[in-house]
Amino acid sequence: MAELTTVEALNLALRQEMERDDSVLVLGEDVGVDGGIFRVTEGLIDAYGEERVIDTPVAEAAIVGASVGMAAYGLKPVCEMQFSGFSYFAMHQIESHAARLRWRSRGRFGVPMVIRMPYGAGVKALEHHSESKEVYFAHTPGLKVVIPSGPRNARALLVSAIRDPDPVVFMEPKLIYRAFREEVPDDEETIPLGESRTVRDGDDLTMVAYGAMLHRTLEAAEALAEEDGVEAEVIDLLTVSPLDDSRFTESARRTGRVVVVHEAHRTFGPAGEIVARLVEKSFYYLEAPVERVTAPDVIVPFFAREQDYMPDVDRIVAGARRALEA
């Protein structure tokens, strides 16, 4: 058991899976000698060699496309898009092949690959380095989309993603890469994909979040408890697709009031689906309009404005109060 950052925890997951299974390969830009620009793949090339830890040319479509071929061959490629904002270069390979090859070949070729990508804002990065377009992937049948919220679940989810027989888009919130440490067991730990978790109990309000926003949401929940005497239940999605709506719709039936938080753009964003599920499954229990606290429909601004772009604790609290007071 060690106190690890999310980066270290992800590295542990990769290392242990590579150790366990020689069909696990890592590929991407700068993942080898450099150890990944965020150091997630640090040291892997020394341990497993350049055949298994592959520094690639700058070519996202080929990284994903070659991974599809490797996966069909029976390997388990874990490929990296250096930032999620560059994954659009590979969108056709993701949508048209990674997500479809099992289906197209009627089960002959599964595609057990993971596409890792740092995503989200908050680390003062350049343009395109702070994107949250998880909807592109979550709206694509055949994919799974996983977004951890801390070192321990990041590690356990990545292990599950690697072992999953289907393609998983694994989006890593940059903001929590090094923001805090958590105890991460040395021994194997997995979390089933497709299950959300309740992080905080409460009966007055339901708050749904994931990734880096979970922490701001939790802070907001504490503030609400302290300042308003309101106990919010906070749910961490962990897997965005397939979306586990069992917890948040159940919670909403108890609380009647819901806030959804994400740093993706508002319109046609993830919260829309969550609201739709709430309406479908908990309509008669809703006492107020579901509040969406999201980034606005603007391109992520250069970093001087990024904290203004992202939902912050104040905005989440304000959204919660609107839901509570409506």
Added chain:
Amino acid sequence: MAELTTVEALNLALRQEMERDDSVLVLGEDVGVDGGIFRVTEGLIDAYGEERVIDTPVAEAAIVGASVGMAAYGLKPVCEMQFSGFSYFAMHQIESHAARLRWRSRGRFGVPMVIRMPYGAGVKALEHHSESKEVYFAHTPGLKVVIPSGPRNARALLVSAIRDPDPVVFMEPKLIYRAFREEVPDDEETIPLGESRTVRDGDDLTMVAYGAMLHRTLEAAEALAEEDGVEAEVIDLLTVSPLDDSRFTESARRTGRVVVVHEAHRTFGPAGEIVARLVEKSFYYLEAPVERVTAPDVIVPFFAREQDYMPDVDRIVAGARRALEA
């Protein structure tokens, strides 16, 4: 005034705009000598020459990317993705440049381009030829997304899209390309982007649709009138982004019951946003859960199953009845 199919009406729009403004150029695969595989660009090369009607190599990213450069230069490229299912090859150019160049250059370079793409199922086409991933574009700030529903509005909207100073993703429902004719005035006609329209009046139920699904929705509305004595108001979005929620939220306040219909996949699909807007703006008037009648979260099956995949009149009627009876 002539009775035109949607294909002919789109051709008319292109022709008249090219005639009027020599900065309008058309480019794409097979748009020249062949006249487009659906004949939308038929005859343009004869009238305007191969400098203005450009047959390109098979390279979607370059088609969009070169169009961005042309638009910045001061031209008005109307480029074609042969099918929307191949637009993912250009996703990075669309997201990272077409949508951003005005913003990035702080207004110096507008990007007055149109990306035309046939979309949707129903014409017995091959894999990838029946896609409805409008959410990819609608969730992308900086773009506009337009989806006409018939010859007359297709023509008027395409003219508006060409004259628009910003990039417009113009998605043409293949199913209505030749399904019916409409009177289309010879003289110029435009429809402002960003405005929905009411196609049928009613006070019992609100139905929201667009593209090819509008017609099935209208049929369903007639069936409901006849069989159930229910008068449904039917709203045609026309522009999916920016989304005009004024009509459907107002209508919902009158009817209390809403059905949203689209052929895109259900989860994280367009209806989610519509439900969220309804919850935000008409919550207290909603008498029943909003019903989503959509394609399921499956890859568009090969064509033997495509009619099963798409919402049909029966399913829309069934959805409406659920909304009415809830």
Added chain:
Amino acid sequence: MPRETIELPYEVERLTILGEDGEVDEELVPDLDDDTLLRFHRTMLLARRFDERLLKLQRQGRIGTFAPVSGQEAAQIGSAACLEEADWMVPSFRETAAALWRGTPASALVLYAAGYNEGAAIPEDAHDFPIAIPVASQIPHAVGLAYGSKYRDAGEVVLVYFGDGATSEGDFHEALNFAGTYGTPNVFLCQNNHWAISVPRETQTAAKTLAQKGLAYGIPGIQVDGNDVLAVYAATREAVERARSGEGATLVECVTYRLSVHTTADDPSKYRDEEEVEEWKKRDPITRLQTYLESRDLLSEEDVDDLEEEIAGEVEKAWEEAEKRMEELGDPADMFDHHYAETPPHLEAQRERWTDG
């Protein structure tokens, strides 16, 4: 020091063995036994007749859009024949002849054209990829497969098909560049059939040959008369051997011609002259091989008649089998199948709800 020419280890050759008149360059004729030559001929003829039959079925509205192979049989058979069973074949969307050679049942191809997903099913052990429609997008997969073969030291070679139009896509470029970098056992087989739908080869690229594009990736390129099954075989064979012996990838450009429509949705009269087609009909790869086999007394007119009859029966049977399969595939809810190894709950729920109406 100043302005000097850089020595490039590069040369593009063009190979023809069997001339248009059926004459051969004896020195270059590859070592092939009579049976194999006859199998070449038979499969080429089968592909042609099958194509014709599909065209009719399409015109009758009994199947949907498909991409005819007519004219490209030599390019496909000559190349596919170089593969071992364990080697991998990665097609684009026009590889009917290659698929038949590899053992894909013709009925599966009919089923595919009739709009049934099951037509794309790949048998459990087959090392064949399903049809890939997005142009050039299958090329990176071939590199990934080849990487797998190399990593596992399996000795399997991966041959991937694509067209002249495909060479313009970014995926072509990225994939060949990967192959150059990693020395993967790939054969990149370009069927330059002169057209990408309505766009002629000259508009596709200003390069004189497509073979020379290999230079960009440090891999050899060769141009072959693609209607000459012996030349295609010889060149691909070399490429396969290079790959198998660990020397890396090769780009083989087969210069051939699409004698028919692009797909059944296409009307070539819009963009090309019938004369051009007539010219190419004279170079028909099947006639050419047939003349050669006749000249070697391996085939008689009678044999061909028998063969035609046999093939007609085979084609008929394929259609009947496909029809039967279509009936068996009665349940449209099968559209929910095969998205994930295990169907997730939301999809199960959708299937149930869908089935209930």
Added chain:
Amino acid sequence: MPRETIELPYEVERLTILGEDGEVDEELVPDLDDDTLLRFHRTMLLARRFDERLLKLQRQGRIGTFAPVSGQEAAQIGSAACLEEADWMVPSFRETAAALWRGTPASALVLYAAGYNEGAAIPEDAHDFPIAIPVASQIPHAVGLAYGSKYRDAGEVVLVYFGDGATSEGDFHEALNFAGTYGTPNVFLCQNNHWAISVPRETQTAAKTLAQKGLAYGIPGIQVDGNDVLAVYAATREAVERARSGEGATLVECVTYRLSVHTTADDPSKYRDEEEVEEWKKRDPITRLQTYLESRDLLSEEDVDDLEEEIAGEVEKAWEEAEKRMEELGDPADMFDHHYAETPPHLEAQRERWTDG
């Protein structure tokens, strides 16, 4: 008939004019007046000092990530200097020197690095594109611009910068192929600085040179000593003239070196030896030009001292100006600006709501 070599109209040359020791090949020296040569030197030095200052500011946490230009000044100035004002310059993300040559205020570059969108603002008449971060994605834009110039018969040439890594991206390929097909007036200027972050040139592609990739598109390619400002100028000048006279595009590979970090987020000690850097420091393009100018008595040690002082002032002023601008840019609600020519109602509503909290 059989196996013959295809005549390819292709040759890749390598050009050096100003040697590492400051000696020149007199025959090849381009016709440049003394003032221009001195401006080359001044701007190269300015770019270097500006770089150094930005690095300090970044280490102090006063600006964010940026990509230093050090080592590539000759490649950028020698090429940018070939453009007329009305010609177009399309940068990637490391073109500080070229931008300064083209008249971009240094303060704007600081503002950009400090995370303000206004730092990317392009003046109304400038024919310069803003920084493009997605590797190679700016290359197709350059082809579109050039198409516009050709269509309008404007005589404007479009020069686009990119790195060695960029040649692996599909966008590079598709764009150069378009240019070959349409004969657009483009100059494709590749700064091969030997590294793409941590990936060396040899891993990037198995091609011997990057210049030879032009062959794939039927356009000429030339390799230039990229630390030799005279050679860069001469080669680019030729390419610009070709383009301007309607003969189409050229690929120019400048062989140079990234002396500094990839960006300030990068730690090169992870992947390259300091010795390699030291080797390249000996070929510093500024020293080389300075030696030459001194040998021609165009520059003295004193001149350089004066220049250094002047430049130090200029750099200081840029920072002060940028600081002032940052204060003026007080309102974070400006993040809602410039998405559309006219802000649509939903975005106005979001801005209002956002401003209200």
